[in-house]
Amino acid sequence: MRPAAELGVELALFCAAAVCLVAGFGGTRLLDASSDPGAKPKGALRVVTWNVGGASGRGGHALVREAFDDVVETLRLLDADLLLLQELESSSQAEALRRALGSAEWMLVDAPVRGRTVALLARGGTLIAIDRGPIACRAVYRRRGWPPLTVASAHAHAYSAERRNRELGLLARTLSEDPDHHAILLGGDFNLDLDLDKRRDLFSDDAHRDVETYNFISQRFQDATLGTGSTAEPDRRLDYLFISSGWFRVEAAGPWRGRRVSDMDHDPVFLDLVRSRE
Amino acid sequence: MIGRLEIVRLWRSRRPLIAACSLLFFLVLMLVGFYTYARAETGGRAEFRYTYENRSYFNGLTFALYAFYFGFLLILPIFIATEGGAQIAGDTSRGTLLLSLTRPVSRTRLFFSKFLLSGAFSTLLAGGFLAVSLGVGLLAVGWGDLDLYPGVLQMTDRHQHLEQQQALARFLLAWPAASLALLAPLSLAYLFSSWVKNPVNAVGLAFSLYLILYVIAEIHFFKDLRPWLFTTYMPYWRELFQERPDWSQVSNQALRLSGFTLLFLALAFRRFRRREER
Secondary structure, eight states, rough: HHHHHHHHHHHHHHHHHHHHHHHTTTOOOOSOOOOOOOOTTTTOEEEEEEEEOOSSTTTOOOOOHHHHHHHHHHHHTTTTTTTEEEEEEEEEHHHHHHHHHHHTEEEEEEETTTTTTEEEEOOEEEEEEEEEEESSEEEEEEEETSSOEEEEEOOOOOOOHHHHHHHHHHHHHHHHHHOOOOOEEEEEEOOOOOOTTTTSSSSSSSSSHHHHHHHHHHHHHHETTTTTTBOOOTTTTTTTEETTTTTEEEEEEEEEOOOOOOBBBBBBBEEEEEOOOO | HHHHHHHHHHHHHHHHHHHHHHHHHHHHHHHHHHHHHHHSSSSSSGGGGSSOOOOTOOOHHHHHHHHHHHHIIIIIHHHHHHHHHHHHHHHHHHTTHHHHHHHSOOHHHHHHHHHHHHHHHHHHHHHHHHHHHHHHIIIIOOOOEEESSSTTTOOSSEEEEEOOOHHHHHHHHHHHHHHHHHHHHHHHHHHHHHHHHHHHHHHHHHHHHHHHHHHHHHGGGTTTTTGGGGGTTTGGGGGGSSSHHHHOHHHHHHHHHHHHHHHHHHHHHHHHHOOOOO
């Protein structure tokens, strides 16, 4: 074959490679982008779960005073109806948060969890506490035009897969056997990192038990923020919102990135629900 | 003529026999591992209670899929790199390349004959491995429906159920898809084979680079690098085992892999057509 023809073959190979790469990569986001929640859709119920604690120090810490105003600002921007918060410092801080958001509007249920506080805040309806602890607070949220909703805000153990397995399993079972047959919303920082294609067990042997825990919950409830990416440092999906299947339709969901302040290590995760026609 | 000669040389090299024996040995170990895992983990231990898994979870199809998945990522690339690396560099080190080029055969034809033969070999190796995995699964474990659960193998992020016939059809589709993916490490090895004169160096370079890229693609610290590495897309055929595969994702990733393959091949051809044989 003549050199010119060989050059032609070479150029054809480079062109074919370029075409395949452009077609394959075209229109895709190569870097993780944030999902801006935007305005709440009309008629939707917006739920937000957020671990507002910080990562520094031994075992991290609860929400610090310096970050308080920024957290309130973010929650206002989110315009949520239900807030599931973890790692508040105390019941009084939860109350202060409620006042900062507008105490006339918001109702609060909280519970101590391992020296910190988890909270449920709701507006646009009534919130009646069912129980508090050991890893969650549970309440029934009633809102006009919506089915009664049993809500739980949970914070699972950060360092023990066995305790996560036992405690989250028990909570999920309790909710799934709700005698009142309400719709269920279970959310919070579950400390389960199972993201497809990210977790490879190079640093931990917890995956097996965490997988079982996740399966147990997802067998009973729909993982409403599935496939929306990581929610915590470093690139882990630890925060979840599970809902009863069939009651609602998910309009939008995902973490809102870029809202952390100070040494916070979790993003707020939002979920817009509308009532299912079924 | 040149094609027939290459086939005879490949057969006499005993590389196909070595590859087949190694893969069989791997399958035997997988089978032993499967039995011991099933015995240990389904024996009713407390931490296994929160699970979807049932008696029909471990069957021949699951065995074949997991064996192929591990073999595809870690064993097949060894033989693919060996095949690609040995082609041109092997002939160069033995002096047979110069001899071949004294015949009335163009460099282009020689180059593509060797690559086509290597590609056909890797396709047959992947197909044979998949077929034997299914056969061993059928004989030793027994077939059934294919149930996949979220887990450490990262095959899926939710429970997937495929009827036996449907699953077998997906296995059939996975063969060409996986074979296409293997062309990327093959062409990388071919590129090194056209650059260096010693086949050991070409194979070593190709396989070590594959492993480095594979490990980098697996560790979440390097998440921003992942989209640029061909190893990220190698297991794209896993999507075929979803109940409803995302065909757009499958085709995009197949295009990316084809792009990488053609790019490596173009660079290899550029080097091959310019080099001087002594």
